[in-house]
Amino acid sequence: MSALPFEWRAEAAALEAVLIVATEPVSPGLLAELLEISVERVDELCGALRSGYEEEERGFELVKVAGGYRLQSHPAYRAYVERFVLDDAPARLSAAALETLAIVAYKQPISRAQVAAIRGVNADGVIRLLTSRGYVEPVGRDDGPGQAILFGTTALFLERLGLDSTADLPPLGQFVPDTATVEALERVLRTSEDAPVGRDDTDRMRAEG
Amino acid sequence: MSALPFEWRAEAAALEAVLIVATEPVSPGLLAELLEISVERVDELCGALRSGYEEEERGFELVKVAGGYRLQSHPAYRAYVERFVLDDAPARLSAAALETLAIVAYKQPISRAQVAAIRGVNADGVIRLLTSRGYVEPVGRDDGPGQAILFGTTALFLERLGLDSTADLPPLGQFVPDTATVEALERVLRTSEDAPVGRDDTDRMRAEG
């Protein structure tokens, strides 16, 4: 607190008081309203608190997730917290569930059929699982004749991934396979008989597994 | 933190990490066990943290209540917290939240996962709300490997419903209605309450009044 300019201290402390009783991330807008200050000031104050906690090496930290500020335990003390909170740890998602979640996250709003088209298999079961976990929810209906339900990710999804908004997802472009990989795939798909699979090609690309 | 002797800092931070995630006061004995230090040391560390927060004029304070340590908002910022609690609080339970409460009432003791299995959607948010309002409380732990927390209804819940014990709840009976009845029920509910019959507990209940 002492690092803050004197006139900011009371406001910063008021923020701390509200955040300590909050059960969900609190939006900067609501905080601004409560303290009767601007949203920019809220962001500035929270930034100052955050770096203060960091410098003082506190056991908690202030983060912005799912569009709001919240206090949480510092990852460095995970072992103690885990010992303290026995259950609650949500089960990790399987590879298939994560892949479907990634598709919904990047392509939302998206229908079951569109997810299935990308994954190449029926996605109903996985989407039901993700919905029951609260990561994904129906956000609307398609205009088309079938009026398919469209799905999007939830605030819980952002919270669980520690993201402020879906705009903070790493750009999809960086995951597109590089040219060499695409060319290798294309070679395999080539049907011409006079282009047998060359053994000398094998070193060009290593399997990732 | 800087006011503490260097060798104490990590322990004090670990205490902060546990206290920030705790929803109930944590006994010095449990804290000592978690950190593998003596109870006296826990009391010393908490004392140091407490006076540190005071000196730094933080918005939260460390207090000892009901035989345990807890972080809570500082009385100086009571007005902000009250405004926040009023602003944030829903005026009444949504149909979905009432259903979750009813499941706990009739099936107690019951874990979060079991509630979710019956509701078909994640119920953590609703259970958190019901717990924070004092209608539902942890009553034990499952014997199973996960040792999931089991929830039951509170005395406050009975009081608000004007019941002496949960045995006075109307019998659930062998109630397996056909689809038509269910639809009729839902229609009645929709018209008699202005609350929509939410299928999704994850979008938290909003104030209606």
Place this chain on the structure above:
Amino acid sequence: MAYEVHIDVFDGPFDLLLRLIGAQQVDVYEVRLAEIVDGFLAETRRIGELDLELATEFLLIAATLVELKCRRLLPGQHDADLEEDLALFEARDYLLARLVECRTFSGAADVLGKLELAASRSLARRAGPDERFERRAPDLLAGVTADDVVAAARRALAARPPEVVPTAQLVRDEVSVQAALDELVVTLPEKGTMTFRDLTARSASTAHVVACFLALLELYKRAMVDLDQVGTFGELTVVWTAASPTGPGEVPVDDDDQLVAAPARASGARHVPDGSGS
């Protein structure tokens, strides 16, 4: 958990095989799909229950392998006319685009998994306001009666339709009436009398139940069983009436109803009668 294949040319997780083929380290020509499918079925039998996610993953990769293999087996471009050429190119581009898209999202999924893992190291504060603020919060149960609670409980406990696991598309074309018939002519003489419910209690899919039902009709047509049902939707009792036990394969089915083509869409499975009610 990933399903692993054990075949002559390869030993390891299935998706790795796909990647190796992509990297041209294993010739798709040398991969016998039947061997892989048999291995998978054996594994499924060993586990005892069908892991839907595993099976789905298996199908996705198997389908891609089949497509890859088809490309390799197709005649060279010299034999095809222009139109077929174009169609081939189109199909190839489509497949390539799909593979690239799949890879893109599996890369994104890896990163999401890492984010999730990192975030799980911290736990949010969720304590809420303490008792000093209790009286400030409005009573959420105002106006709620015990009758409202019991009504809500009934709604919650009874209104949800039973979960239908869409296994139908996983067994498409693999469930045959003949196979069901072969099972029945072994099981029924042994038991003499059985209810249809017991008969199909261990069926893995709706399609298998349907196959059993069709097989029963076949046996009924041949006067080898007697069927008895007390009223609509009542229990269906099957009595073996044929003189001597018959071995598998000895009762052939007409080719026409050989295969039970399960509905392609999972939602369709809900409308397939479970047989016990007709």
